Amino acid sequence: MTDFTIILRSMARRMFSTVTTVVTVAVAVALMLTLLSMRHASEQAFQRGAGNMHMLVSAEDSPLLTVLNNVFYSGVPRRAMTWEQYEDLAFGRRMPWEFAIPTQLGDSHRGFPVMATTEEFFTKFQPHRDTQWQLAEGRFFEDSFEVVVGSTVARAAGIRIGDQFDITHGIEQSRGWFGREVEPGMEPHVHYGFPYTVVGILEPTGSAHDRAMFTDLESSWIIHAHDRRREGNPSIRTTTAADLIEEDRLITGVYLRVATRAGRGISAAQQQIYNTLRAEPTLTVADPHFEIGKLFAIVSDIDQIFLALAGVVLVSSGIAIMLALYNSMEMRRRQIAILRVLGCGRLRVFGLVLTESALIGLLGALAGVALCFVGVHVVAELMRARLGLVIEPTLEPIWTFVLVMSTILLAAVAGLVPAALAYRTPVVKNLRPL
């Protein structure tokens, strides 16, 4: 028999109150830990999508929009660049590019964006640093109208190697088309007659690219050229590469990386090139890592409000502990009086109640850590499903330890008032028959 046994018996006798108080603390701790772990993990997830590129060029209005649309597929780019502009950027300025990969967005299948690009996208661009693309099945595209799909797309849409489908102009349209009633006049524009064949399925990369599909530029140009030609002559049945004109060869972005020395992530020329491109009136140049950092700097203000709110919830849970123990004192006075008769001193009684309070804090904190472990994975799964962001939340041991210790301390402080009541419990009065 130890003090701990007495505490456990006391808690067991007020099981409902104990459990609800522990749950209150657990929710507060889980909320706090989830916010702390997700904050870091989310930024990492966003940074991951930019991979090993140094710069991103588009014709969009702002660098942030450039990054959001061309790396995170958050919307359809509104402005396009010509192939001439691309060639000038990639080859005409003697800039020391390690890669300059053209990309084009604007079409989709079942709500998943289709990015038209070149083979270099898979050979030179890395979805995150020092990690190459990996195929789960099949191969990368080699010919026109071949498509490689991201892991999320394959899973969500049930796509397999050899499947064929027509793609849709725009993104929202294709999301609304499948399985839903569409209002007359709002039917999506499907690029019929040019079926794409799935030749590869990618391994997950933990980036937004997992919810995209990738094909070659020429196919994309052909299907849009076909639309252009049919506007002039609806009887045209097919279009080939031979029918392409300069106006058809459009792209919406260029992934750029400046050549670096072996083992180096950045180049001395990078900033100079960035400044030169920024001066171009027709181009928007963005440093993806910088833009993501900026975005998170904005978000961090909201983040801190959430953290403060979680702190308030934690303090409220401390008050809940105090109330639970305070209310229990009425039914515990007799037990305390008996303990005093048996030889338990006032200070020991004070310690028993304080320890009980701290124990509730400890149990709540541990349950909170467990709840957070589940919670962050639920949130991560939601973010993966909704945003295509693969977040790998980690519970920082130091933060977890600090939060658990703080919770115990807070609970112990909350136990001071009930412990003082226990200390002052009049023995004789409470020994009399009830």
Place this chain on the structure above:
Amino acid sequence: MTAPALLIRDLKFRYGASSSASWVIDLPALELSRGEQMLLTGQSGGGKSTLLYLISGLMEPNEGSISVDGQDMHAISGEKRDLYRGRKIGMIFQTFNLLEGFTAVENVLTALMFSDIPSSEHQKRAETLLQSLDINQPNKPVEQMSVGQQQRVAVARAVACGPVLVLADEPTASLDPDNAVAAMDLIQQTCEIQGAALLCTSHDPALADRFSRREALRTAQPTAS
């Protein structure tokens, strides 16, 4: 020379701070030797329970001294007095005052927690004691036990630490005559076996014959002021 189990000298007690109030207890002297058993009678509300609380150090006297096993209870204070009480005095109440939610053995073990008996011996000592008092289900919660069983657990708890003095406050008041006899047999025999002095308070005249030493706690006189 061995100190008496209980030695009271010029004990006076009254409720409140007013000097005009009557003494509730005015006891010039009382001595109880080791192993001696005594019945303290008196009318209901006559201060019998108060005297037991004064002896156990749970209440403070206005005047006089109370020594248990040679130690003046009121010369020590705080934690020391609580521990001394736990080790030297066993208390049995009319309503048993067992710890609810605890098993029979846990009730006895709780008393042993505050004793100077090595903790490695607690479990065996508690189980042996309960077994000797015919408690065959020591791990049963006390609230699930019969009144008679609860009484036995209360007695076991009172003598668990090997006290020199057992204070029994109206131990038969809530029992029917048959159970009262059994309870008193148990209390007196256990104290005898354990070598503890017994001071039993009761206003039940049926108990008188059980004790060779009987004293009546007289109603206190108004103070002269």
